[in-house]
Amino acid sequence: MSELEGIYAIWLREFRVYLREKERAISSIVSPLLWLFAFGTGLGASVAIAGVNYQLFIFPGIVAMTLMFTSIFYGMYVIWDRKLDFLKEVLVAPISRRNVFIGKMLGGVTDAMIQVVVLLILAGVLGIPVTPYGALMALPAMLLITVCMTSIGLFFGAVFSSFESFQLVMQFVLWPLFFFSGALFPLDNLPGWLASLTYFDPLTYGVDAMRGVMLGMGKMPLEIDLLVLGIFTLVTIWMGASAFERMGKI
Amino acid sequence: MLAGNNAQMITTSHLTKRFDKLAAVDNLNLNIEEGEVFGLLGPNGAGKTTTINLLITLLKPTSGTATVNGIDVVKNPAQVRKNIGVVFQEPSVDDLLSGKENLEMHAMLYSMPGELRRKRVEEVLELVELTDRKDDWVKTYSGGMRRRLELARGLMHHPKVLFLDEPTLGLDPQTRQHIWKYIARLAKEENMTVVLTTHYMEEADLLCSRIGIMDRGKIVALGTPKKLKHEVGGDVVIIRQDGFDRSCLKGLKLVKKVKVEGDEVFLTVEHAHENLQRLLAAVGKVKSVEVREASLNDVFLKYTGRKYREEEEGAEGGWAERTMHAESQRD
Ligand SMILES: Nc1ncnc2c1ncn2[C@@H]1O[C@H](COP(=O)(O)OP(=O)(O)OP(=O)(O)O)[C@@H](O)[C@H]1O
Ligand SMILES: [Mg+2]
Numbered sequence: 083m084s085e086l087e088g089i090y091a092i093w094l095r096e097f098r099v100y101l102r103e104k105e106r107a108i109s110s111i112v113s114p115l116l117w118l119f120a121f122g123t124g125l126g127a128s129v130a131i132a133g134v135n136y137q138l139f140i141f142p143g144i145v146a147m148t149l150m151f152t153s154i155f156y157g158m159y160v161i162w163d164r165k166l167d168f169l170k171e172v173l174v175a176p177i178s179r180r181n182v183f184i185g186k187m188l189g190g191v192t193d194a195m196i197q198v199v200v201l202l203i204l205a206g207v208l209g210i211p212v213t214p215y216g217a218l219m220a221l222p223a224m225l226l227i228t229v230c231m232t233s234i235g236l237f238f239g240a241v242f243s244s245f246e247s248f249q250l251v252m253q254f255v256l257w258p259l260f261f262f263s264g265a266l267f268p269l270d271n272l273p274g275w276l277a278s279l280t281y282f283d284p285l286t287y288g289v290d291a292m293r294g295v296m297l298g299m300g301k302m303p304l305e306i307d308l309l310v311l312g313i314f315t316l317v318t319i320w321m322g323a324s325a326f327e328r329m330g331k332i
Numbered sequence: 333m334l335a336g337n338n339a340q341m342i343t344t345s346h347l348t349k350r351f352d353k354l355a356a357v358d359n360l361n362l363n364i365e366e367g368e369v370f371g372l373l374g375p376n377g378a379g380k381t382t383t384i385n386l387l388i389t390l391l392k393p394t395s396g397t398a399t400v401n402g403i404d405v406v407k408n409p410a411q412v413r414k415n416i417g418v419v420f421q422e423p424s425v426d427d428l429l430s431g432k433e434n435l436e437m438h439a440m441l442y443s444m445p446g447e448l449r450r451k452r453v454e455e456v457l458e459l460v461e462l463t464d465r466k467d468d469w470v471k472t473y474s475g476g477m478r479r480r481l482e483l484a485r486g487l488m489h490h491p492k493v494l495f496l497d498e499p500t501l502g503l504d505p506q507t508r509q510h511i512w513k514y515i516a517r518l519a520k521e522e523n524m525t526v527v528l529t530t531h532y533m534e535e536a537d538l539l540c541s542r543i544g545i546m547d548r549g550k551i552v553a554l555g556t557p558k559k560l561k562h563e564v565g566g567d568v569v570i571i572r573q574d575g576f577d578r579s580c581l582k583g584l585k586l587v588k589k590v591k592v593e594g595d596e597v598f599l600t601v602e603h604a605h606e607n608l609q610r611l612l613a614a615v616g617k618v619k620s621v622e623v624r625e626a627s628l629n630d631v632f633l634k635y636t637g638r639k640y641r642e643e644e645e646g647a648e649g650g651w652a653e654r655t656m657h658a659e660s661q662r663d
Pocket of ligand 2: 380
């Protein structure tokens with residue numbers, strides 16, 4: 083399977099670049115910590131949700147957010163690659179576009195997972211009571227979220243050809259997905275029509291799964307969460323891979 | 333028009349690419365045989381890079397068809413990619429990887445076996461004299477060094493057809509000569525077909541078995557360098573003489589054209605070296621004489637009608653200068 087080696091080559095490149103681009107890694111760890119402090123500590127003192135202090139309640143949400151932002155940004159970075167022509171070398175190579183997508187996707191998943199592990203360790207240090215067991219149990223959900231979100235990012239990266247469209251994705255995809263996932267507040271109090279919209283948000287299931295295994299506060303059974311999230315993920319992988327097949331030079 | 337009866341490695345038929353209104357490649361019909369080193373010349377914006385992008389499946393034609401090694405570039409791009417290698421005009425090596433890492437990634441993408449990979453990495457690094465910088469990040473390379481790495485990468489996997497878009501742009505003369513030798517050897521020993529664009533006429537003359545001159549998306553002249561040079565009419569003899577009188581050349585058939593500028597006289601002459609004596613005998617006493625053999629430069633000027641200048645600068649400076657120059661020529 084020579085294509086496997088090609089996938090590995092692309093993944094390796096992404097991994098090396100990630101390790102060498104310090105700014106990217108640093109900012110993606112600092113920002114979730116800021117959220118955790120600003121929201122958690124500020125609000126947490128006065129607010130409790132379902133008997134849990136707010137900082138704890140949003141922790142799975144912050145993890146989901148880190149995964150999501152890192153993954154989508156990573157994916158959209160392809161626009162840059164295409165502009166700066168690094169990708170040209172890969173696009174004329176005898177590796178199928180689908181596998182170019184897979185290699186890139188795995189690269190993004192690696193970045194995001196490294197960051198989340200760092201975040202989990204820092205959370206432990208900061209005294210957020212998440213057990214190693216809880217963290218381990220959350221792993222499948224975390225993986226599915228990054229695969230799903232990296233694929234969405236790569237999809238947009240392949241479809242759009244300018245960085246201005248990035249803003250659009252932020253406004254109309256990223257923030258809505260985040261806000262209606264239950265990452266920051268429980269979804270129970272939303273009006274009916276909005277509540278039903280949240281069922282179309284893959285992140286809802288990811289957040290619910292993590293909240294379930296980390297805090298015992300899941301609304302749906304873990305299997306259902308993972309199944310639905312898995313289906314979303316397959317769809318986004320398919321979307322991303324197809325977009326790569328059609329992708330040309332900018 | 334084609335010399336041998338080799339297989340056609342590249343064919344295009346009514347190949348056209350439009351960007352909005354502009355036809356960057358305009359109804360192009362071109363055949364390139366296996367083993368040819370084909371030179372695509374033409375002023376900035378002529379459509380050389382666009383033609384290459386169509387052939388290497390990075391762009392889809394607006395209309396028309398093209399094949400590489402018998403494979404249709406639109407219907408089966410994946411198969412075409414298995415047959416080609418490319419050195420791009422614009423930089424595409426990875427800044428945050430070392431030179432060697434860039435080459436190794438290439439080898440993996442092209443599934444080169446381990447032994448061959450090591451050998452070729454060494455070989456091409458040696459060729460472009462980057463062996464002692466191979467572990468440094470490309471970020472720290474000079475413009476010319478990046479170009480050399482780019483070229484090394486393209487030469488690594490010995491494809492059936494190699495596309496070189498201004499391969500030696502901004503390289504120093506020694507490196508350029510190494511590269512020329514290497515390309516010529518590859519073409520000969522591996523029967524590799526090479527399509528190269530260049531703005532260095534010397535390079536085209538030396539390397540190419542055939543040349544196509546492109547202007548505004550069309551091929552305006554096609555043939556071996558020798559044939560093209562012959563077509564522009566011969567050598568030019570420049571003499572300096574006060575009070576030159578045209579009538580002295582009466583009856584001298586070998587003089588094709590006469591142009592006087594001040595005390596300089598430009599005579600277009602067939603086989604100037606052999607006929608110089610007769611010519612001077614007819615003209616009489618001169619202050620100085622210079623023989624300029626017909627060059628591809630003359631051919632280029634004739635067909636594209638714009639002035640042209642080779643640049644000797646580094647990659648960036650040279651490129652900018654060339655672009656500016658071309659623009660001022662257009663106005
Ligand atoms: N992506 C694009 N969008 C719009 N116009 C383009 C695009 N790419 C090329 N062109 C136009 O097509 C024409 C041909 O460009 P091309 O790059 O093929 O020229 P070239 O012969 O390679 O020139 P050079 O010697 O400067 O490299 C130019 O007028 C250029 O402006
Ligand atoms: Mg060009």
